[in-house]
Amino acid sequence: MSIPTTSSGIPRLAFGCGTYYFKYGSDTVNQQLVDITKTALSKGLRHIDAAECYNVDKELAKAFAESGLSKEDYFVTEKYFAGAGDYSVRSKEANPYLHLKAFLERVSIPYADLYLLHSPFIKKETHGFTLVEAWKYMEQCKKEGLAKRIGISNFTVDDIEEILKEASVKPEVHQIEYSAFLQNQTPGVVDFCKEHGIELEAYSPLGPLTKGDKTTEVGKKFDDYLNSLEKKYGKTKTQILLRWVDQKGIIPITTTSKESRLDEFLDVFSFELTPEEVKTITEIGAQYRPPLRQFWIPEFGKYDQ
Numbered sequence: 001m002s003i004p005t006t007s008s009g010i011p012r013l014a015f016g017c018g019t020y021y022f023k024y025g026s027d028t029v030n031q032q033l034v035d036i037t038k039t040a041l042s043k044g045l046r047h048i049d050a051a052e053c054y055n056v057d058k059e060l061a062k063a064f065a066e067s068g069l070s071k072e073d074y075f076v077t078e079k080y081f082a083g084a085g086d087y088s089v090r091s092k093e094a095n096p097y098l099h100l101k102a103f104l105e106r107v108s109i110p111y112a113d114l115y116l117l118h119s120p121f122i123k124k125e126t127h128g129f130t131l132v133e134a135w136k137y138m139e140q141c142k143k144e145g146l147a148k149r150i151g152i153s154n155f156t157v158d159d160i161e162e163i164l165k166e167a168s169v170k171p172e173v174h175q176i177e178y179s180a181f182l183q184n185q186t187p188g189v190v191d192f193c194k195e196h197g198i199e200l201e202a203y204s205p206l207g208p209l210t211k212g213d214k215t216t217e218v219g220k221k222f223d224d225y226l227n228s229l230e231k232k233y234g235k236t237k238t239q240i241l242l243r244w245v246d247q248k249g250i251i252p253i254t255t256t257s258k259e260s261r262l263d264e265f266l267d268v269f270s271f272e273l274t275p276e277e278v279k280t281i282t283e284i285g286a287q288y289r290p291p292l293r294q295f296w297i298p299e300f301g302k303y304d305q
């Protein structure tokens, strides 16, 4: 089994090396991540989502080398660690261009398929360059072939507009938190990206399943509806939610601690929800209050009031 790609060549489901595997600040190599990445690659799940702050370069270097695959056979995303909204932490490297060069050397691959600014929290006083200048470093990465595509993560519409004003290459991908219970990470961002031809990736797509409250009226209604779809299609709720994200035109980024679940991920494209079912999940999910937000709460929680 393999994962279909978008028209621009991005595999339509990714395996994430953050969250469960996030090990910022730890130098111990996580053999579980090495093993599951190798298994994912061998099964055909070949879109790997990494980031500087996940600190998984050693694991990826090992998994890729031991996979026996050539670079063209798998898709790697890396993210430059811009830091958080309090500007207290950031990348070890002096700028996004130098970070990507160091990453490629550490992981022993010639290029990244996608390189993202992990967040927009960049300013001259703390980073030595502005957000627009950071984007220029990203453009340099693309120009030199170090990154096939460049993009952003966790940007508001205003942040994207700031970049678009000065960009020679516009962001090709925007990675945001997105699930049935959080359908706009920040106001208007999904429609804005769609209107500007920026492909969207959804992290934490399974939030409704892992963190949703089934004791609320909407949570229960949503779960009941997923139960009915589970029965109809003979697919798990995990698969139904991932397929819903895909049918919304967004690339889900999920992860797992269990090898058995990789087969579930690989079997997301063998069924199709009807337009009415996609609409019903969208409508019930949108009623969930407050929206289910798991990341960047100090920065974006204000939008949930």
Ligand SMILES: NC(=O)C1=CN([C@@H]2O[C@H](COP(=O)(O)OP(=O)(O)OC[C@H]3O[C@@H](n4cnc5c(N)ncnc54)[C@H](OP(=O)(O)O)[C@@H]3O)[C@@H](O)[C@H]2O)C=CC1
Pocket: 015, 016, 017, 018, 019, 020, 021, 049, 050, 118, 153, 154, 175, 176, 202, 203, 204, 205, 206, 207, 209, 210, 237, 238, 253, 254, 255, 256, 257, 258, 261, 295
């Ligand atoms: N750009 C950014 O700022 C961010 C990017 N990310 C990226 O997105 C990736 C995925 O994020 P994440 O939030 O983990 O994504 P998901 O919402 O897909 O959650 C994945 C988790 O869901 C669990 N799960 C799956 N099915 C079920 C089920 N039926 N019942 C209970 N639990 C289930 C898995 O556990 P199990 O082990 O049991 O399968 C796994 O730990 C990250 O690894 C990272 O690469 C994440 C956060 C921020």
Ligand SMILES: O=C1Nc2ccccc2C1=O
Pocket: 017, 018, 019, 022, 051, 295, 296
């Ligand atoms: O996977 C992730 N876990 C995180 C925690 C805080 C900020 C970003 C992330 C990720 O990208």
